[in-house]
Amino acid sequence: MSNILRSFLYRLGAALIVMIGISMLIFAIARVMPGDPARIALGPNATAEQVAALRLERHLDAPLPVQYWEFVKSVATGDLGKSLYTNRPVTTDIAQFLPATLELVFVSGILMILIGLPIGILSAHYRGRFPDHVGRLISLLGVCTPAFVWGVILQLVLGYFWGWFPIEGQLSQSVTAPPAVTGFMLIDMALAGNGAGFLDALHHLILPALALAMSGLGQTARLTRSNMNEVYERPYVEMARAYGFPGRRIAMRYGFRPALIPTLTILGLEFAAMLGNAFLVEKVFGWPGLSRYGVEVILRKDLDAIVGTVLVIAAAFLIVNIIVDILVNIINPRIRLAAGRA
Amino acid sequence: MPDNTQKPVLAIRDLRVAFGDRRHATEVLHGISMHIRAGEKVALVGESGSGKSVTVRLAMGLLQDQKRTHVAGHIWFDGIDAAKGGPEVARRRGNRVAMIFQDPTSALNPTFKIRGQFRDVLRSGDRSISKADADRRAEAALAEVSIPDPKRALDSYAFQLSGGMNQRVMIAMALANRPQLLIADEPGTALDVTVQAQTLKLMHEMTERTGTSVLLISHNLGVVREFADRVYVIYRGRIVEHGTTAQLFHDPRHPYTRALLAAIPKISGGGLPDLPERSPDFENPLIVHEGCGEPTEAFA
Numbered sequence: 327m328s329n330i331l332r333s334f335l336y337r338l339g340a341a342l343i344v345m346i347g348i349s350m351l352i353f354a355i356a357r358v359m360p361g362d363p364a365r366i367a368l369g370p371n372a373t374a375e376q377v378a379a380l381r382l383e384r385h386l387d388a389p390l391p392v393q394y395w396e397f398v399k400s401v402a403t404g405d406l407g408k409s410l411y412t413n414r415p416v417t418t419d420i421a422q423f424l425p426a427t428l429e430l431v432f433v434s435g436i437l438m439i440l441i442g443l444p445i446g447i448l449s450a451h452y453r454g455r456f457p458d459h460v461g462r463l464i465s466l467l468g469v470c471t472p473a474f475v476w477g478v479i480l481q482l483v484l485g486y487f488w489g490w491f492p493i494e495g496q497l498s499q500s501v502t503a504p505p506a507v508t509g510f511m512l513i514d515m516a517l518a519g520n521g522a523g524f525l526d527a528l529h530h531l532i533l534p535a536l537a538l539a540m541s542g543l544g545q546t547a548r549l550t551r552s553n554m555n556e557v558y559e560r561p562y563v564e565m566a567r568a569y570g571f572p573g574r575r576i577a578m579r580y581g582f583r584p585a586l587i588p589t590l591t592i593l594g595l596e597f598a599a600m601l602g603n604a605f606l607v608e609k610v611f612g613w614p615g616l617s618r619y620g621v622e623v624i625l626r627k628d629l630d631a632i633v634g635t636v637l638v639i640a641a642a643f644l645i646v647n648i649i650v651d652i653l654v655n656i657i658n659p660r661i662r663l664a665a666g667r668a
Numbered sequence: 669m670p671d672n673t674q675k676p677v678l679a680i681r682d683l684r685v686a687f688g689d690r691r692h693a694t695e696v697l698h699g700i701s702m703h704i705r706a707g708e709k710v711a712l713v714g715e716s717g718s719g720k721s722v723t724v725r726l727a728m729g730l731l732q733d734q735k736r737t738h739v740a741g742h743i744w745f746d747g748i749d750a751a752k753g754g755p756e757v758a759r760r761r762g763n764r765v766a767m768i769f770q771d772p773t774s775a776l777n778p779t780f781k782i783r784g785q786f787r788d789v790l791r792s793g794d795r796s797i798s799k800a801d802a803d804r805r806a807e808a809a810l811a812e813v814s815i816p817d818p819k820r821a822l823d824s825y826a827f828q829l830s831g832g833m834n835q836r837v838m839i840a841m842a843l844a845n846r847p848q849l850l851i852a853d854e855p856g857t858a859l860d861v862t863v864q865a866q867t868l869k870l871m872h873e874m875t876e877r878t879g880t881s882v883l884l885i886s887h888n889l890g891v892v893r894e895f896a897d898r899v900y901v902i903y904r905g906r907i908v909e910h911g912t913t914a915q916l917f918h919d920p921r922h923p924y925t926r927a928l929l930a931a932i933p934k935i936s937g938g939g940l941p942d943l944p945e946r947s948p949d950f951e952n953p954l955i956v957h958e959g960c961g962e963p964t965e966a967f968a
């Protein structure tokens with residue numbers, strides 16, 4: 327067990343190094359983008375003195391390494407700087423917008439697993455037959471169609487024509503938002519004991535989550551299918567068949583379980599990729615999330631906000647990957663036992 | 669002389685199989701007939717690619733559900749024709765027939781312990797068996813094949829045990845439900861020679877004790893001579909000679925059998941025998957030695 331801990335610490339260290347690299351990169355990129363952030367923030371009517379004063383206040387004229395050092399010092403105290411646009415601390419902005427994105431991505435991840443894995447399993451189990459053809463079609467469409475197109479299609483069909491789901495936003499207008507305790511709509515609704523509000527929030531969440539999940543869902547189904555088909559060639563599956571084990575047992579224990587190990591790694595990457603894809607979906611569904619905020623601040627060249635948003639998303643990405651690595655270690659007895667023995 | 673009064677456990681009649689699209693199918697077995705009676709040890713020998721594995725995998729119902737497999741003929745397990753195959757046949761055939769594979773380690777699921785797999789095997793023989801009963805029987809079965817610490821073996825994964833140990837586990841599993849027939853397709857050839865010899869010895873002892881018939885597939889005529897009562901020689905999808913082991917080794921009549929026997933001495937080097945050069949004589953018709961005719965009873 328101690329070795330799993332050691333590999334966890336190792337990954338954590340690696341993640342930290344990646345974070346430092348990303349922060350340098352985004353810090354530099356944000357500053358070489360064309361346009362004067364102070365001018366953009368203050369608008370065309372500001373005087374040259376006002377612009378100069380803002381540049382001075384934000385150390386914008388200092389050399390890059392000096393600026394970066396200032397930035398590192400403030401990050402160490404938990405301060406990500408101040409948005410030039412909202413004029414609030416970047417951490418406040420992120421705290422406001424991040425939960426909606428995390429909620430969306432998390433529910434998408436669940437849909438991806440709950441829909442993608444069974445499709446893959448059925449495809450492999452009924453290889454070359456009808457369920458396989460349907461499964462492959464769905465996964466191909468999922469992988470090939472961008473998330474925002476899915477968003478529009480789902481909005482049109484399920485939202486507009488059939489009217490099963492709301493088209494936009496996090497809540498119906500008739501529903502009042504719960505007091506923000508965690509920032510997560512579903513959790514806050516539950517904490518407020520507002521059952522109807524919880525259902526309304528969930529109702530709003532399903533379409534954007536599904537749109538965001540489609541690509542990962544397709545990828546998951548494809549991988550599960552191909553990994554399982556590979557496992558089906560192994561002698562232990564032949565043995566299970568020779569003994570006449572029930573079909574479901576062969577599929578789940580002898581086919582799916584060994585196939586899950588390589589699938590899970592990719593699944594983690596897909597999950598993390600959703601963080602990046604979330605922007606377009608948030609845009610289509612008017613979802614008040616961090617990705618939308620991120621693009622707005624980029625367009626406004628809002629330096630601290632850009633860097634802060636990118637770092638938070640990168641951190642979320644890395645955390646998801648570490649969790650997946652640990653899960654893979656735990657379900658793979660070969661790794662788990664090797665770790666225990668050494 | 670074989671005991672012809674016993675009803676065969678397995679009887680294969682004029683089995684043909686082709687792989688491929690209907691239009692471009694290649695026939696791999698061209699009408700194979702063979703049988704195994706209770707308690708008998710029968711060997712099937714022939715060069716690589718002659719169709720040995722295809723024959724037994726068909727008998728186990730393992731090839732039939734592939735789309736591009738076309739089967740004709742019959743595979744009788746007392747009263748059931750398994751030629752059409754599929755999981756249905758595997759279930760109905762139940763545990764009358766068990767199989768041992770070439771590489772024991774890869775025939776065990778790497779993601780769960782021997783215990784779980786043993787339970788599955790026992791459950792396939794007795795659906796209502798409790799976990800505790802299954803574990804008790806598994807332990808007893810492992811002890812029977814001289815595994816020193818059955819409890820520990822049950823709590824291991826296949827990759828933690830040696831190949832020889834896994835082979836014992838496979839034999840214990842295969843015999844756990846007291847099958848009438850054990851099919852062994854080149855058992856242990858993935859292991860080193862001494863372990864392989866031990867495996868065959870163990871298999872021999874165990875099946876003698878339980879009265880289980882064995883169908884052994886092997887390249888190794890030395891092994892066959894020690895192990896089998898009766899031998900079928902297969903060449904390119906056809907049985908070319910069939911007789912008791914004594915008849916075949918003392919009086920080989922088919923040119924291919926003679927060529928195979930001529931290759932034996934080279935085995936002692938440890939490697940695979942040099943295969944005989946192809947010769948048109950090898951296509952000569954089937955030779956059946958006295959007393960070894962196919963049974964005439966109807967099985968349907």
Ligand SMILES: Nc1ncnc2c1ncn2[C@@H]1O[C@H](COP(=O)(O)OP(=O)(O)OP(=O)(O)O)[C@@H](O)[C@H]1O
Nearest residue numbers: 687688696714715716717718719720721722723887
């Ligand atoms: N599923 C399959 N599809 C197509 N052809 C096959 C299939 N299985 C076997 N064959 C072919 O059938 C022939 C007989 O193969 P088989 O595996 O029975 O040989 P074998 O006698 O067991 O040889 P070896 O001693 O090398 O194991 C080979 O030519 C092989 O290529």
Ligand SMILES: [Mg+2]
Nearest residue numbers: 720721722853
């Ligand atoms: Mg073979």
